[in-house]
Amino acid sequence: MSPAVFIILTGILVTIALAVLAVRKTRSSVVRVALALLLLGPILFCVFGFVATFEPMEPSTQWTFRLIYGGVGAGLSITSLALLVRRPSNSVSAENH
Structure with missing residues (x-):
């Protein structure tokens, strides 16, 4: 695989991760x-x-390839796990008013 193709694929994967983080809320x-x-x-x-x-x-x-594949894979895995972890609700209870 040429370095240009690898850089393009890495860019696509990072873009997917950023898109997921953008809609994570x-x-x-x-x-x-x-x-x-x-x-x-x-x-x-x-x-x-x-x-x-x-x-x-x-x-x-x-x-070089191990670091890139490992880093991108770990980043995507952390992003995926962050999506699956349930966050507590930000609603304010009636007791606090």
């Missing part, structure tokens, strides 16, 4: 679960890419 559980599942594809892509770096290649290239 939604209260709909269905939308949050759907977005978390949408991230599953890119996460698996990063896992496959990380595992592929264990094939024989130049060590500096190998570590």
Whole structure:
């Protein structure tokens, strides 16, 4: 894979993560679960890419790809988990008035 293609794919994955963070404030559980599942594809892509770096290649290239795939995959995984964690409601109870 050429470096240009890899940079484009990384940009797409980061854009997806930023889009998910932008809509994270939604209260709909269905939308949050759907977005978390949408991230599953890119996460698996990063896992496959990380595992592929264990094939024989130049060590500096190998570590570069491991860091990129690992970093993007970890970031997407954290984003997906953050979507699935239920946040407490911000509503104010009647006792506080």
